[in-house]
Structures are given as C-alpha cells and as structure tokens.
Amino acid sequence: SxxxxxxxxxxxxxxxxxxxxxxxxxxxxxxxxxxxxxxxxxxxxxxxxxxxxxxxxxxxxxxxxxxxxxxxxxxxxxxxxxxxxxxxxxxxxxxxxxxxxxxxxxxxxxxxxxxxxxxxxxxxKDIGHNLISRWIQKFHTMADQGLERFIKHIYAPFIKQAISxxxxxxxxxxxxxxxxxxxxxxxxxxxxxxPEIDGFVVTSAVEFPSGTPPDVTRRAVEEVETAFMRLAGRIKTASGDPLVKSHLTIVGQTLGESPMTGPNFGGVQFILLDSEKRKIHSKDITVMWEKEAGIIPGIKSLTFEGMEAGPPGAPIEIWIQGESMTDILAASDDLISRLHEFEGVYQVHSDFSAGKNEMRLTLKPEARTLGLTVNDLATQIQAGFFGKEALRLQRGRDDIRVKVRYSASERRRISDIKQVRIRTSQGHEIPLGSVANIEFSPGYSKITRTDGMRRVAVTASVNTHKANANEIIADLSSQYFKRLKSRYPGILISLQGEKKxxxxxxxxxxxxxxxxxxxxxxxxxxxxxxxxxxxxxxxxxxxxxxxxxxxxxxxxxxxxxxxxxxxxxxxxxxxxxxxxxxxxxxxxxxxxxxxxxxxxxxxxxxxxxxxxxxxxxxxxxxxxxxxxxxxxxxxxxxxxxxxxxxxxxxxxxxxxxxxxxxxxxxxxxxxxxxxxxxxxxxxxxxxxxxxxxxxxxxxxxxxxx
The missing domain is CATH 1.20.1640.10 (Multidrug efflux transporter AcrB transmembrane domain)
Known part of the structure; x- marks a missing residue:
C-alpha cells in the first residue's frame, strides 16, 4: 500500500x-x-x-x-x-x-x-487444538528438521571439503x-x-500504379479480403471459436505505422482470436494468406504482415541515403535481392513508391546553338497543352481569364508532343523533336529526406524459428555493405529498426x-x-x-x-x-x-x-x-x-x-x-x-x- x-x-x-x-x-x-x-x-x-x-x-x-x-x-x-x-x-x-x-x-x-x-x-511445541493446526505444525517440524539435517550432514561437510x-x-x-x-x-x-510474441493482427497492403481508378483498387482489396475469409474457414482453432474477431477494409490508404494515401492504395486488416485459443502462429497465417490471394493482374505491390506484440518497428530496417536517387534505388534493389537469399526472411520491401510517368527532355546540340534551355522548352510545352493566360475580361463582378492552347485534336496523343512548335529568341518556330530528345520514365510519388539527404528504407520480417535478425545484420555488415558502397560510392548505409x-x-x-x-x-x-x-x-x-x-x-x-x-x-x-x-x-x-x-x-x-x-x-x-x-x-x-x-x-x-x-x-x-x-x-x-x-x-x- x-x-x-x-x-x-x-x-x-x-x-x-x-x-x-x-x-x-x-x-x-x-x-x-x-x-x-x-x-x-x-x-x-x-x-x-x-x-x-x-x-x-x-x-x-x-x-x-x-x-x-x-x-x-x-x-x-x-x-x-x-x-x-x-x-x-x-x-x-x-x-x-x-x-x-x-x-x-x-x-x-x-x-x-x-x-x-x-x-x-x-x-x-504448540500442537494446536484442531486437525489443520496439527498438520501445519507437523509439516513445520518436518521441514525444520529436514533443513537442519541437510545443513549438518550435507552442507557442513561439503563446505569443509570445498575450503580444503x-x-x-x-x-x-x-x-x-x-x-x-x-x-x-x-x-x-x-x-x-x-521477445517474439505472437500478435493478433494481420494486415495486407495493396498498391497499384499511380493514376489507377479507385474502383480497380476496391476490387483488388475485396479479392484479398475474400481470400482470407476462405482461408479462415479452413483453419480450426483450439477453442473451436471463429478465427476472425473483426476486420477492416479500406480504399484510399494503407494500414500500419506509415500509411500511404491515394486512390491506388488499399488495405485489409483482420483481428484474430487470441494466440492462446488458436493452434497457428499469425506469421504462418500471413504466409498462407499470401498463397491464397495469388497474383492480382496489374497490381504493383501486394504485401502481407503479421503484427507482433511489443514496441513497433521491423526486425530488419536499413536506410540507404545519398544525393543520386538512381544510385539509391539501384542499391535498395540489390539489398532486397540479398535479403531474399536468407532463409526465414520474408516481407522484404522498401518504402519507395514510383509515381506517374514523367517526360524528360535532353537538349540536342541544335538547341544550344539556338540559345534554348530545358526551362524554355518546358514552359512552351506547358503553355501549348495546358494553356497560357492571354487576357482577362471583367464581366460584372466576375474576373474571367482567357487562356490560349492547342486544339483538342493537337494534344490528344503522346506523339503530338514532338510536333510542338518551339519559338526561338529570333522569333523562328521549330518542332520540339528537332531540338530535344524525349523519353518517358516513372517519377517519384514522394522523396523522403533525412538529415538533408534522400533516403529509402528497406525493411524485412524474420521467422525467429529459422533465422535471427542480429546474425543476418552481422553477415551483411561483414562484407556485403562494403561491396555495396564501392558499387555505389555516393550512398550511406545506416541500421535502424531493432538495431537502433x-x-x-x-x-x-x-x-x-x-x-x-x-x-x-x-x-x-x-x-x-x-x-x-x-x-x-x-x-x-x-x-x-x-x-x-x-x-x-x-x-x-x-x-x-x-x-x-x-x-x-x-x-x-x-x-x-x-x-x-x-x-x-x-x-x-x-x-x-x-x-x-x-x-x-x-x-x-x-x-x-x-x-x-x-x-x-x-x-x-x-x-x-x-x-x-x-x-x-x-x-x-x-x-x-x-x-x-x-x-x-x-x-x-x-x-x-x-x-x-x-x-x-x-x-x-x-x-x-x-x-x-x-x-x-x-x-x-x-x-x-x-x-x-x-x-x-x-x-x-x-x-x-
């Protein structure tokens, strides 16, 4: 008290x-x-x-x-x-x-x-006046005499010998x-x-390419949800109760510690029966769920995770930082491949998510001769396709902005971009394709920075019955990280997660x-x-x-x-x-x-x-x-x-x-x-x-x- x-x-x-x-x-x-x-x-x-x-x-x-x-x-x-x-x-x-x-x-x-x-x-000796008191007194006497005999006949001779x-x-x-x-x-x-403690929450995160309609994401999420319900019907629990207590399905973001948002993201979460009442570990359930869901056409990423009890954080979390996003992504892909080689390591992925396709312009020698820059080209392309304000009209209390751009027929196809007319400083107009090379590549949905440097985090879960996170980190630190840094000189590697x-x-x-x-x-x-x-x-x-x-x-x-x-x-x-x-x-x-x-x-x-x-x-x-x-x-x-x-x-x-x-x-x-x-x-x-x-x-x- x-x-x-x-x-x-x-x-x-x-x-x-x-x-x-x-x-x-x-x-x-x-x-x-x-x-x-x-x-x-x-x-x-x-x-x-x-x-x-x-x-x-x-x-x-x-x-x-x-x-x-x-x-x-x-x-x-x-x-x-x-x-x-x-x-x-x-x-x-x-x-x-x-x-x-x-x-x-x-x-x-x-x-x-x-x-x-x-x-x-x-x-x-007070022998007591009832049966319970006598039994307690008898037990006390026996214990006391037994301890005294042990001290006298076992411990005392033994300590004498140990001293000698x-x-x-x-x-x-x-x-x-x-x-x-x-x-x-x-x-x-x-x-x-x-300590590994079996949790009672399993989740799945669905990601489609940027620009995917919400209906497509919703159908995929429902398919993942249905796959788990089929699996749950086949799993028998020790108590005989249903495996699932409750579940949550969401479209527009993922579930977890760092949710991703957007119409191309979705998530499913199931609250399971307590670990004492079921025969199967939540990690094994996620592996079976992944097999049951199979491959979904057009999907970019589909992950499954069993959340353990205890402080948050992945058993393995490695940050790769640098200035060149190309080197960072290449190094993270290399690391993901290396982690997949370890037995017992699963759910290996990075927090990088590619965005929509971007058009990248590279100037030809002719452009420099004409005094054109990439900024000049981008400004004129944006004006032609999205419009540029030409004038403003006052109509009553309303301010009407008038924009000028190409007609709909001239900005319908990607090939139309090459025909955009670029005006030079001398007033001449030339096709875009004659002064620049055009290529399309995925952009970045987000760029995470830590200490002013671009960063990608690679995380992985570990089946403790087959592998140990500390031994895996020690193996990577001994030689692999050195080779990775020599291959991509501008990157920094830091250990986070459980190691941190x-x-x-x-x-x-x-x-x-x-x-x-x-x-x-x-x-x-x-x-x-x-x-x-x-x-x-x-x-x-x-x-x-x-x-x-x-x-x-x-x-x-x-x-x-x-x-x-x-x-x-x-x-x-x-x-x-x-x-x-x-x-x-x-x-x-x-x-x-x-x-x-x-x-x-x-x-x-x-x-x-x-x-x-x-x-x-x-x-x-x-x-x-x-x-x-x-x-x-x-x-x-x-x-x-x-x-x-x-x-x-x-x-x-x-x-x-x-x-x-x-x-x-x-x-x-x-x-x-x-x-x-x-x-x-x-x-x-x-x-x-x-x-x-x-x-x-x-x-x-x-x-x-």
Missing amino acids: GAMVILWAIGGTINMVSLFGFIMVLGIIVDDAIVVGEAIFVHRKKGDPPTMAAVEGVCEIGMPVIAAVTTTIIAFIPLAFIGGIMGKFIAILPAVTIACLFISLIECFIMLPAHLSHLPDPDI LRYVSLCTAVCLLLLTFGLIKSGLLKFEVF KMRESFKSLFIGFPLAIVGIFIIIATIFRSYAQPFIIMLTVPFGIIGGIIGHIILGYNLSLISIFGMVALSGVVVNDAIVLIEQINKNIARGIPFFDSIQQGGVRRFRAIFLTTISTAGGLAPLIMETDLQAKVLIPMAISLAAGVSFATILTLILIPSLLVILNDFRLIFHRLIHGKWTDRKMVEPARNRYADMLGDEGKTVKR
Whole structure:
C-alpha cells in the first residue's frame, strides 16, 4: 500500500509493467524480513527474552540488511534512465521496485521486530487444538528438521571439503563462467532485441500504379479480403471459436505505422482470436494468406504482415541515403535481392513508391546553338497543352481569364508532343523533336529526406524459428555493405529498426550499469571498511549472470533486451546473500573463533536465511515464468534472469565465497611472511579481527582476553 501511494504521487498507473514490478519485487522485499526474522529467531532459541531477542536481532543484522536493500535499489536505478522506446516501455518498473524496497526497509526495522517480540519460545511445541493446526505444525517440524539435517550432514561437510580444495573450486567456477559465455559466442543461445510474441493482427497492403481508378483498387482489396475469409474457414482453432474477431477494409490508404494515401492504395486488416485459443502462429497465417490471394493482374505491390506484440518497428530496417536517387534505388534493389537469399526472411520491401510517368527532355546540340534551355522548352510545352493566360475580361463582378492552347485534336496523343512548335529568341518556330530528345520514365510519388539527404528504407520480417535478425545484420555488415558502397560510392548505409533500439538502450546501460556497480561497491566497502572483501562479493554478479543465461537455455528462451534489463537488476540482488554471509564470518573471526571454523560456522549460521531468501525470490517469480498469457510473455525473460540468476548465485555464494575468503587469507599470510619474515596464525592477518571487536563490545573484549 505504501508503494501504491508513492506510485500515485509520481503519476504512475497500474498497467502490465507496473503489475509485473509488484510481482517481481514480491519475492525480493521479504528477503530483508527473512534475515531479520531469522536473527531474532536464533536469539530466542538461545534463551533470550522476546523483547531482547528482537532488539539484539535487529542490531546484529541491521547494517547488512540496509546495505542489501540499498544495493538492490541502486541496481534498479539504471533501468529508469534507459533511452529510446524500450526505456519508455519499462520506465515504471524501477519506480515500483524502488518504492516497494524503501517501504519494506521501514517495515522490517520497525513493525516486524514489534510483532516478533511476542514470539513464543521455539522449544515449546504448540500442537494446536484442531486437525489443520496439527498438520501445519507437523509439516513445520518436518521441514525444520529436514533443513537442519541437510545443513549438518550435507552442507557442513561439503563446505569443509570445498575450503580444503579452494583452488579447485575457483578453477571450476572460472571454467563454468567461460563455458557459459562461450555458448553465446557459439550461437547456441541467440540474441533478439524483443521477445517474439505472437500478435493478433494481420494486415495486407495493396498498391497499384499511380493514376489507377479507385474502383480497380476496391476490387483488388475485396479479392484479398475474400481470400482470407476462405482461408479462415479452413483453419480450426483450439477453442473451436471463429478465427476472425473483426476486420477492416479500406480504399484510399494503407494500414500500419506509415500509411500511404491515394486512390491506388488499399488495405485489409483482420483481428484474430487470441494466440492462446488458436493452434497457428499469425506469421504462418500471413504466409498462407499470401498463397491464397495469388497474383492480382496489374497490381504493383501486394504485401502481407503479421503484427507482433511489443514496441513497433521491423526486425530488419536499413536506410540507404545519398544525393543520386538512381544510385539509391539501384542499391535498395540489390539489398532486397540479398535479403531474399536468407532463409526465414520474408516481407522484404522498401518504402519507395514510383509515381506517374514523367517526360524528360535532353537538349540536342541544335538547341544550344539556338540559345534554348530545358526551362524554355518546358514552359512552351506547358503553355501549348495546358494553356497560357492571354487576357482577362471583367464581366460584372466576375474576373474571367482567357487562356490560349492547342486544339483538342493537337494534344490528344503522346506523339503530338514532338510536333510542338518551339519559338526561338529570333522569333523562328521549330518542332520540339528537332531540338530535344524525349523519353518517358516513372517519377517519384514522394522523396523522403533525412538529415538533408534522400533516403529509402528497406525493411524485412524474420521467422525467429529459422533465422535471427542480429546474425543476418552481422553477415551483411561483414562484407556485403562494403561491396555495396564501392558499387555505389555516393550512398550511406545506416541500421535502424531493432538495431537502433538496441543501440539506444545499450548506450544508456553502458553508462548506468558501471555507475551502479561502482555505487554498490562503495556501499559494501563502506560497511566492511575493506576493498578486498567487497571485490569478492562483487564476483557474485558475473556468476549470477551465468545463472540467468543457463535459465534461458534450459527454458528455451533467447536472450533479449528485457533479459539484459533483468541481469542489470540482478546485480543488486545477488550480492545481498554474500553481504550477510561475510558479515557473519567477520564477526566469528572477531570473537576469536579459529579461522577455518569461522568460515564453516558462518556458512552454517547463515544457510537458513540465504536459502529462504532465494526460495522467496525465485518462488515469487515462478508463477510469472510459467504463465502463458500474451502480456506475461513480454516480461518472462526478465523474470528468468532474476530467478535463475539468484538461484545459481546462491549456490556459488554458499560454496565459492568461503573458498575465495580462504584464498584471500592465503595471500595475506604470504604478504605477512614477506614483510615480517615469519608465519603467523590465519586469523591474526584478518582485518575483521580488530575492526569488528569494537562493534561487538564486551563480547569482543572478553574474547581478546
């Protein structure tokens, strides 16, 4: 409720992304409460009175919890500053998460200890007075005993062995890291800007040559519409409902993001049954629709497209710019032919549309001798065929303009143009054909300019089951674009579409993510008053990313920008368990416990809290990962990154972090030997021995004596 108030105050709304934020943070916000509650529970088991146990538990774990929540907040901040359309899409997510984390921190330090101060003695078993209470108590006892047995008989011996073979543990983790990133390089795990989500809209665009009557366009549009209705009648849906919910037919413009207008354009749009209720993908429907429609006589262009959910834009969009329209069009045709060669690429076309035929005049040498220019010829031809004002007559209040032009019989045929009489500066008249060459060629219905240069955009759709847009772009960029530029020297080639979205988002992340990592490191270094231990804690970040990648591979998802956003947020979550673990180990060392025992007991002491926080985070995201709803599929990759990353990082935290701490101690021992010329006890070279003694108060002084 507190987060809802903050969301309202900043002008946020309840939508798909904000609801995902609440679901995602559901498992994260209980982490600090679990750690605080577990600390209070341990003090109660030691025999402390309820109120004292609550106070001591909060004081014992207060700083690590504050650090853990703060690092998580910092990790989500870069997501609030992502540029481009993807940034707008996901902007509300970090706001929701940060608000929830802030409120949860207040709750776990004020309200939770007050509630737990009434915690009964854990050694007194209340079996309850009804069947349900007894079953709950029995389950609780079994789970508690099972976890205790696992910690005592499996984890404790295992961590002891891992510490003994610490360099083997480190090498294994590094090999796993390299192997996982090698999977991406090998192409086993592909990358896409946005997860492919089956849409529910299919469209067709019809284009005839300029000047085509609207009736011809209308008949073609109706033919395309009828073809789809025939197809829809043959397709059986999983639910048994009709495939088509509604449809729209229009003449005079196309449908889509950038509609073309004119009597020679038309479009058809069908709203389909939701993807969960049909057996066939919308992309497959468009391919079948194209075959069903066949070839329409006289048509210039007929395209079919299935609109996917998510931010707009084609998977492949390439701009060709330059000054020469001839070179631009030739290069775009070459590119279209090259894209057709890739398997899985379809609906390849450019946004260029030819206009009506234009007459082009080229002067003969005789024209220059007579002092004639192209402008002179064009002016006189226009006057002869369209008329030139000779005089104006005033008739009452009306102003009548009188124009003079050739008779209808002299301007009926194209061949009549050659007979136009051209008057020279000397007053002589000569046929147009004797001073100029005449040719007819298609003109331009429009010329698009970007940054002052003429531009044509080539777009294509990609069947992600057969091809990958990023791999296609990489293939084109390696050699083909260089050859195209050498063939047409005046052109510029720029990547747009999904590639542009990726550049915009990564540009923001390349700035925000390193700053977040530095911020997390500073907070941890401030708490531990050390540079080495925070560095070890930060090593959980790449291993958390490994978990996210492995999760995508196991569940069959490609990496996407949404996945990367999840991994950025993951960097603040995975360090939390390591902070709590190392804090406990440092306190054990300060109490005078032998070094290896401090490491082992620290892992055993914090295993329950770390295990429960991981279960809560991953468990809170599990229903979303298993969801099949269309809206959920958009954000599932982010949930996979967080859930799998936290789960994998937890395993490494409980095994690798203790091993790394012992390796760090090895180097400190060697350094002490080089400086002082003799070996010493392991705990004597640990800064935590003195640093935490002051924090422990009388307990630390007693240990030192």
